[in-house]
Amino acid sequence: MPFASSFGDEPSNRTTQVLVGFPVGSSADIVARQVIQKVSEVSGKNFIIENRTGAGGNIAFSAVANANPDGNTLLFSTPGIAINPHLYKSVGYKMEDFIPIALIGEAPLVLLVNSNLPIKSINDLLKLSKMNSNAFRFASAGNGSSSHLSMEMLRSITGLKYQHIPYRGGGPAIIDVMSGEVDMTMIPISGGNIKYVRDPRLRAIGQTGLSRSALFTDIPTIQESGVKNYSSTTWYMLLAPVNTPKNIIQSLEKSVSLALKSRDLQDQLSSNGVTIINSESGEARKLLQADYRRWKQIIKNSDTSID
Numbered sequence: 001m002p003f004a005s006s007f008g009d010e011p012s013n014r015t016t017q018v019l020v021g022f023p024v025g026s027s028a029d030i031v032a033r034q035v036i037q038k039v040s041e042v043s044g045k046n047f048i049i050e051n052r053t054g055a056g057g058n059i060a061f062s063a064v065a066n067a068n069p070d071g072n073t074l075l076f077s078t079p080g081i082a083i084n085p086h087l088y089k090s091v092g093y094k095m096e097d098f099i100p101i102a103l104i105g106e107a108p109l110v111l112l113v114n115s116n117l118p119i120k121s122i123n124d125l126l127k128l129s130k131m132n133s134n135a136f137r138f139a140s141a142g143n144g145s146s147s148h149l150s151m152e153m154l155r156s157i158t159g160l161k162y163q164h165i166p167y168r169g170g171g172p173a174i175i176d177v178m179s180g181e182v183d184m185t186m187i188p189i190s191g192g193n194i195k196y197v198r199d200p201r202l203r204a205i206g207q208t209g210l211s212r213s214a215l216f217t218d219i220p221t222i223q224e225s226g227v228k229n230y231s232s233t234t235w236y237m238l239l240a241p242v243n244t245p246k247n248i249i250q251s252l253e254k255s256v257s258l259a260l261k262s263r264d265l266q267d268q269l270s271s272n273g274v275t276i277i278n279s280e281s282g283e284a285r286k287l288l289q290a291d292y293r294r295w296k297q298i299i300k301n302s303d304t305s306i307d
Helices: 027-043 055-065 080-087 122-131 146-158 170-179 191-197 246-260 263-271 281-302
Strands: 016-020 047-051 073-077 098-114 137-140 163-166 184-188 202-207 233-241 275-279
Touching (some): 027 047, 027 073, 027 098, 027 233, 027 263, 055 080, 055 233, 073 080, 080 281, 098 146, 098 170, 098 191, 098 246, 098 281, 122 202, 137 146, 146 163, 146 184, 146 281, 170 184, 170 202, 184 191, 191 202, 233 246, 233 281, 246 275, 275 281
Parallel strands (some): 016 047, 016 073, 137 163
Antiparallel strands (some): 098 202, 098 233, 098 275
16 A cells, blocks of 8 residues: 545545554454555545554554544554453553444454364363363463463353463464474464464364354354353454544445455455454444453453563
8 A cells, every 4th residue: 555535625645544553464464454455445545554563552552542533543453452451551542542433354263282182172172171270281372362362261161271371472382282392272263374274283173253264164163062152253443543523434434344345355354264244333332342341351360461
């Protein structure tokens, strides 16, 4: 990017920054670039992605929270925006600092175990873990990561027993599960992770969404396996600073909805494991508030915090 044109009657060289709190090539970055490219095409407006990384997304979240509410600065966010106020001792924003524009879609994670283990289902895992509380070593992508918190949710519902071993990223964690150094991990369902899900050294026993991903229709959801009320996905949402004029929010909301109805973007997102939701501002706000409340209790119960 960049892309051409502008909002309303303002100069055609106006550019809207869309901040992403994660590095180039991350899942959030890839999805953001695909979506914003199409939003630019359908709206005729000028956008540019900026990767403002660090502190689990907090740097980007805070920058948008404190930006002028003029439509020039937006946030492409993951659930970290609702999680981090409970996880970090201090963040530079409040949930009231944002107006959700649109909920793009969501992608589940998949629980993988080393294939040498006698575990072929979620029920096998639960049964064996309760026989020996130190039996399994779970490798997460780090304290407070989606993999860690998704397992904490499973623990909170089922009483699952495991040792948590935080890694610096999902890559090292999955390598050590394949080698047998640790027993299991969770990774996002995406096109780039197909090779891991299908690796013979690993066995996929459950995915975290309410429905099966189109990429892996043969893998049951954790809820299908009998864990009621379990769902943990990475969602993608576009937000603006609070007090952004209503006409700008409505224009963006309309452009995102139109973009998500295009076949080429649908195919791109599907290939990355994203199920399109395409919810408008009000529904996005409800999800954001619900996730804020839900993760508050799960993180409190897990006794996890980050300085």
